[in-house]
Amino acid sequence: MNEQNNEVVAIDENHVIAERREKLKAIRENAQSNGGAAFPNDFKPDYQAAVLHAEFGGFDNEILDPKAVRVSIAGRMMLKRVMGKASFATVQDSSGRIQLFISKDNLTDENSEAIYDAFKHWDLGDIIAAKGVLFKTKTGELSVKVSELRLLTKSLRPLPEKFHGLQDQEVKYRQRYVDLIVSEETRATFIARSKVVAAIRSFMLDNQFLEVETPMLHPIPGGASAKPFITHHNALDMQMYMRIAPELYLKRLVVGGFERVFEVNRNFRNEGLSVRHNPEFTMMEFYAAYTDYLWLMDFTERCIRTAAIAATGSAVLQYQGRELDLSKPFQRLTIVGAIQKYAPQYTLAQLNDAVFLRAEILKFGTKPFDHAGLGALQLALFEETAESQLWEPTYIIDYPVEVSPLARASDNNPEITERFELFVTGREIANGFSELNDAEDQAARFHAQMKAKEAGDHEAMYYDADFIRALEYGMPPTGGCGIGIDRLVMMITDSASIRDVILFPHMRAEA
RNA sequence: GGGGUGUUAGCUCAGCUGGUAGAGCAGCGGACUUUUAAUCCGUUUGUCGUGGGUUCGAUCCCCGCACACCCUACCA
Secondary structure, three states: OOHHHHHHHOOOOOHHHHHHHHHHHHHHHHHHHHOOOOOOOOOOOOOOHHHHHHHHOOOOHHHHHHHOOEEEEEEEEEEEEEEOOEEEEEEEEOOEEEEEEEEHHHOOOOOHHHHHHHHOOOOOOOEEEEEEEEEEOOOOOEEEEEEEEEEEEOOOOOOOOOOOOOOOHHHHHHOHHHHHHHOHHHHHHHHHHHHHHHHHHHHHHHOOOEEOOOOOEEOOOOOOOOOOOEEEEOOOOEEEEEOOOOHHHHHHHHHOOOOEEEEEEEEEOOOOOEOOEOOEEEEEEEEEEOOOHHHHHHHHHHHHHHHHHHHHOOOEEEEOOEEEEOOOOOEEEEHHHHHHHHOOOOOHHHHOOHHHHHHHHHHOOOOOOOOOOHHHHHHHHHHHHOHHHOOOOEEEEOOEHHHOOOEOEOOOOOOEEOEEEEEEOOEEEEEEEEEOOOHHHHHHHHHHHHHHHHOOOOOOOOOOHHHHHHHHHOOOOEEEEEEEHHHHHHHHHOOOOHHHOOOOOOOOOOO
């Protein structure tokens, strides 16, 4: 670090930061004259706070004193209480917090006076290290009686107020590092997210699935109905698209003989933001040969239940003050059945009357496409009347062919597909179906999509000739499903906004 | 994209239907050898988001803009 750099950094300087820079300057000068480093990296802690509490928290001083347990710990100083010649400091590491008791008399260094005086000027947020012996204070708190104390990293920016914490949502999202320092709850959320992903991964591996990675840059965006981000490859001078779904690549792998594959990765959709939508979101998508949508529903249900238990210890959760029970078998309803259950004012005759449905949907302020058939109209009414009420896990089945261009049609009814979507807390969490493996039918469906695109449906799919070629080699009968990981984590961690489960959510450029 | 709410010290927040701002924390100085948001005494700090307008005078009223949050739309 040199002087020139300071000008670049000094954007939002204030007197607090200025004071700390002065302290750092003194630390540098002191280090220089002693031949040490201002930012030393020669200290290795041998314990984490939580381990100390777990191993020694149960003992009182009668047991601790004779043991004389010597520990080295390091972390961020979160609280400091100086009382003349003795002080307490609370240090936080990735596992939790531990209290230090620092008294001049206990410091063994020959410069103990100077070290103790220096400590009095260290700031909350500084990274410090200590060695000492465990003991219990008067109030019974396990603490370290410090014999050696060091400052490892000077913190130049003040932390949020120690009691109220970080209240500003914007700062929580833009400066997640600050949020993580001060919010136990935020740390817990992302630890739970990691457990969810780990549990899903091992669940898939336990069920003979192969984890794969398919392209994020697509020459043709496919696998979903969504607006893509467009980018450009310079060397090839070609337009490329950030993937909106991995589906068509994963199915190519099934053609190739990987009969069970899954991928946990990001999808990108160039659409609006909301508490349920981030432009890049994580999806776990999987395909299993010789299975169908009925098998997928059972499997998905077990996968989600397993993930919830791994992260929280229970399949019975609380979401936004309301119980959410994932332990019971998930309900299954057809689109029409769901409308009848949650909007019983409609008669079956009305629900099969395209003219009536079209008029009814308009009342909700949405305009169905001109070419929408009965199934699509029923789906639109379902979305308006029933979807948000599906609190308990519910599979909705019998999606119309016209909105399911990659799904296998039902053998009993060519108008509907063997497809489901899973709704929990009124939100879509998963979408799966028996895959369409008839190459000629798939080609015809792509042609229909192209027509829809020409007719103004911007989200209709492109014709993917290589995917058709792959299907022409023969894809075994297969079931495939995608689970929205962010929404699943929201549900499991009781988070109201998708931004609370994404470490660095998309934000507008800072003002 | 549309609607609502918000933006005051580094942080958490007050601020009376208009008279150029306060508290707590943090910081700085002092007291204090078992504290728990330590306590006690003293003390520094503000383009009141931003640009206009009304007014003798605007943190306050009006208009625009920026950013955030919530609702809504597209979607998972």
